[in-house]
Amino acid sequence: MTLQKEKKDNTDRILMIIKMKRHTPLAVIAHDLGITKEGARQHLIKLTDAGLVAIQHKREGVGRPTAYYTLTDAGLARFPDTHAQVTVGLLQSVKRLLGDNALDLLISDREKQHYTRYAAALENKQHIEERLQVLASLRSEEGYMAEWSQDGQTYYFTENHCPICAAAIECQGFCRAELSNFQQLLGPDYEVSRIQHILQDGTRCVYQLKKNNK
Numbered sequence: 001m002t003l004q005k006e007k008k009d010n011t012d013r014i015l016m017i018i019k020m021k022r023h024t025p026l027a028v029i030a031h032d033l034g035i036t037k038e039g040a041r042q043h044l045i046k047l048t049d050a051g052l053v054a055i056q057h058k059r060e061g062v063g064r065p066t067a068y069y070t071l072t073d074a075g076l077a078r079f080p081d082t083h084a085q086v087t088v089g090l091l092q093s094v095k096r097l098l099g100d101n102a103l104d105l106l107i108s109d110r111e112k113q114h115y116t117r118y119a120a121a122l123e124n125k126q127h128i129e130e131r132l133q134v135l136a137s138l139r140s141e142e143g144y145m146a147e148w149s150q151d152g153q154t155y156y157f158t159e160n161h162c163p164i165c166a167a168a169i170e171c172q173g174f175c176r177a178e179l180s181n182f183q184q185l186l187g188p189d190y191e192v193s194r195i196q197h198i199l200q201d202g203t204r205c206v207y208q209l210k211k212n213n214k
Contacts, residue, residue, distance in 0.1 A: 010043055015052065015071065015078055020145060020160050022203060023056065023068040044069060052078065076203075079161050104173060111177035118185050128209070131186055132157060155190070155209040157182070162198045162205065175199070182207055 010033065017032050018024045030040035047053040052075040057065035095103050118138055125131045132148040132155060139146035143163035149156045164174060175197070183192040189212055196206035 011047065011052075014040075014043055014047060015075055018053065018069055018071050018075070019079060020147070022160075023058075023070055025066055025068055029069065047075075051075075107173040107177050110174075111181055115181050115184065118181070122185060128155060128186065128190065132209075135182075135185065153211050157192075157207040157209065159198070159205045160203075165198060172199070179207070188212065 013033060014029060017029055021028065026037055026040055026044070029044070030037045033040055033043075044053060048055065051072055054070050054072050056068045056070055058068060059065040091103065094106060118135060121134050121138060122131050125134055129148075129150075136146040136148050136157070139159060143161060145160035147158050147160070149158070175194075179192065179194055186192055186209060190209040191212045193208050193210075194205060195208045196204060198205045
């Protein structure tokens with residue numbers, strides 16, 4: 001591996017780590033890269049100078065504030081929307097030529113196809129953890145960088161990237177359809193709600209799954 005390629009690989013890996021974990025301390029980045037903290041710090045200095053990474057300091061108890069690294073708008077732009085301009089142009093044409101109803105039908109058909117694919121993969125998965133893991137894998141294959149976590153009896157399904165973000169901005173029907181799909185796929189035992197939205201904070205979508213006691 002050439003030195004230039006190694007540097008690029010480290011840059012891509014660091015940006016991916018911060019994208020996935022959002023506010024990320026130096027120790028976590030160094031651990032995930034498998035290098036020393038000083039080595040990671042040198043990479044981060046270059047990324048900060050390049051305008052891809054920003055530093056935020058947070059005080060946690062007594063002592064010096066801890067430095068956390070986040071992606072700037074330029075850093076987030078390294079994870080581009082898939083065919084954004086073409087997609088938005090097509091959506092605008094459909095709406096202009098055929099009307100809102102045609103656009104709704106297009107979104108409905110797309111989500112129906114996704115639902116059918118996901119439902120088939122989840123068919124024999126009874127436990128919520130299994131269903132979340134399969135769904136996260138499927139969504140990650142599509143570029144959503146999905147993962148799930150648990151806090152007590154509450155589950156969280158996170159999409160760290162949206163490969164159709166430009167389309168969703170143009171028509172938020174995509175987001176409504178996605179939430180509806182997740183509610184149906186994850187079953188009646190849990191109430192699914194979106195508690196973070198990438199269109200609002202620019203970082204990720206987070207869905208909360210709470211046990212339905214009804």
